[in-house]
Amino acid sequence: MKQKALTVIKNMLSKKSTDDFIAESNATELKKTLNIFDLLILGISAVVGTGIFTIIGSAIVGGAGGTGAGTAVIISMLIAAIASLFSALSYSEIAAMIPVSGSSYTFTYATMGEFMAWMVGWVLMLEYAIGNITVATAWTGYLTQLLKGFRHVLPDFAVNFPLWLRNDFRSMYAICDKYGWDVHDKMPFIHFPFGIEMPVAINIPAIFIVLLLTILLIKGVKESTRVASIMVFVNLSIILLFVIVGSHYVMPENWQPFAPSPFFWKGVEGILSGTFIIFFAYIGFDAISTAAEETKNPQRDLPVAIIGTLIFCTVLYISVALVLTGIIPDGAIDTQAPLAHAMRSIGKGWYALAISVGALCALTSVLLVYQLGTTRIFYSIARDNFFPRSIMKIHPKFKTPHIITWISGLIVIIGSLFMDLNISAELCNYGTFASFVIICIEVLILRKTDPNRPRPFKVPFCPLFPILGIIMCSSFMIYKSFIIGGDSSLYFLLWVIIGLAIYIGYGYKNKRLYK
Numbered sequence: 001m002k003q004k005a006l007t008v009i010k011n012m013l014s015k016k017s018t019d020d021f022i023a024e025s026n027a028t029e030l031k032k033t034l035n036i037f038d039l040l041i042l043g044i045s046a047v048v049g050t051g052i053f054t055i056i057g058s059a060i061v062g063g064a065g066g067t068g069a070g071t072a073v074i075i076s077m078l079i080a081a082i083a084s085l086f087s088a089l090s091y092s093e094i095a096a097m098i099p100v101s102g103s104s105y106t107f108t109y110a111t112m113g114e115f116m117a118w119m120v121g122w123v124l125m126l127e128y129a130i131g132n133i134t135v136a137t138a139w140t141g142y143l144t145q146l147l148k149g150f151r152h153v154l155p156d157f158a159v160n161f162p163l164w165l166r167n168d169f170r171s172m173y174a175i176c177d178k179y180g181w182d183v184h185d186k187m188p189f190i191h192f193p194f195g196i197e198m199p200v201a202i203n204i205p206a207i208f209i210v211l212l213l214t215i216l217l218i219k220g221v222k223e224s225t226r227v228a229s230i231m232v233f234v235n236l237s238i239i240l241l242f243v244i245v246g247s248h249y250v251m252p253e254n255w256q257p258f259a260p261s262p263f264f265w266k267g268v269e270g271i272l273s274g275t276f277i278i279f280f281a282y283i284g285f286d287a288i289s290t291a292a293e294e295t296k297n298p299q300r301d302l303p304v305a306i307i308g309t310l311i312f313c314t315v316l317y318i319s320v321a322l323v324l325t326g327i328i329p330d331g332a333i334d335t336q337a338p339l340a341h342a343m344r345s346i347g348k349g350w351y352a353l354a355i356s357v358g359a360l361c362a363l364t365s366v367l368l369v370y371q372l373g374t375t376r377i378f379y380s381i382a383r384d385n386f387f388p389r390s391i392m393k394i395h396p397k398f399k400t401p402h403i404i405t406w407i408s409g410l411i412v413i414i415g416s417l418f419m420d421l422n423i424s425a426e427l428c429n430y431g432t433f434a435s436f437v438i439i440c441i442e443v444l445i446l447r448k449t450d451p452n453r454p455r456p457f458k459v460p461f462c463p464l465f466p467i468l469g470i471i472m473c474s475s476f477m478i479y480k481s482f483i484i485g486g487d488s489s490l491y492f493l494l495w496v497i498i499g500l501a502i503y504i505g506y507g508y509k510n511k512r513l514y515k
Helices: 002-013 018-026 036-047 050-061 070-097 104-111 114-148 169-179 204-219 221-247 264-282 298-327 338-345 351-383 402-415 421-449 464-484 488-514
Strands: 189-191 197-199
Touching: 002 114, 002 488, 018 104, 036 221, 036 298, 036 351, 050 070, 050 114, 050 264, 050 298, 050 338, 050 351, 070 104, 070 264, 070 298, 070 421, 070 464, 104 114, 104 351, 104 421, 114 204, 114 351, 114 402, 114 421, 114 488, 204 221, 204 351, 204 402, 221 298, 221 338, 221 351, 264 298, 264 421, 264 464, 298 338, 338 351, 351 402, 421 464, 421 488, 464 488
Parallel strands: none
Antiparallel strands: 189 197
């Protein structure tokens, strides 16, 4: 029995060599079609979207149960950007050294062993798949706003379709509470044991867009980046127009007081709360590393694309935040559609329609990149035999993992039927912080265990920068769990327990079976 236990522990700690990863990457059937421009488009597509059009308002005013950062939201953005930068530098070093799909899952397998690799991969799937569900739900909301602008042209059912057909649970509960209705009479519920019940929405718009993007990704990642580049062009044009037009209406007095409270701790609390909220906007730049096996020159292009995306998007975020808080006082900002509301306040109502178009383009590109990240991480995990290898099958014509792509799309569709937008966004943050901490640890490990391997890019001031990344991201997780509170920390713990159960009950045995 003792010998068997030792064997199990040895297997759980077994590592996969970097050379094996690179050999598998070189032998892959995936097409190498991406250049540095494509990677930048993927990065900007993932980052410039939700943060600009939705999250920024909540970061300024405050989310549920938390104080907002006010006009000091630019400090929140800088803190989030600095924490992300330490992780981005770490991603750049390892991605250039081990240019294979799978992001931090692959890197963990090379540094910490089989068990930790599985758990990191499981957390990554939380980050990307649940993030995709969040964005798909937000996409539905912006489509509804856009359709309302054509209420005089479109039939009534196309503009005012029932709330339970678009996953607007918060509005449904509010309406039922206002009129004293029983919510069970207005929308369907799924009933589980122990009295647990869950509302269900058909969410037709989310189903439509996810199916469309799934088909696009099956056709090819190069074709997907072309569509994403169009979306990014429209999105950036509208954002830059907002900055240029809005800058003429900025009133500096709206930036006073700069912090949300004259009291030191309340001001710091507001800034940190804003940082946690705005961090969702930075989820996705690491998706660049998931496309390493489809990049022509990954050693050169991956670091440039990762760091370039982060710097560009941070400058853009701060520019938008300065103009937004300069146009109207932070207490008057609309958290649902902050940019459109700001332009209406200065008599530019025509811009509301353009904002909705830009938001849809931005969220579509985010969905595309998140879906790509989910499938490539899923592919890497299946290649290491934690899932049946049959799902890895490459499409004979398009050379893409079409079965995994369909599975990922169906997961998002099912999740968008019942998951709450705010809970799923917070879950994404936990997944992101965890993966950022792990990637910084891995840089420190590889510097000791594999110091002679060529590194086309190196993290400067190592080990200081990786250690700072570990401290900052860990602190945000602790702050959210014990200071802000909420159910999302429990859901994250539940997700980790489910992953552990899958590994013990299936993954460990399946991997030994294939060996």
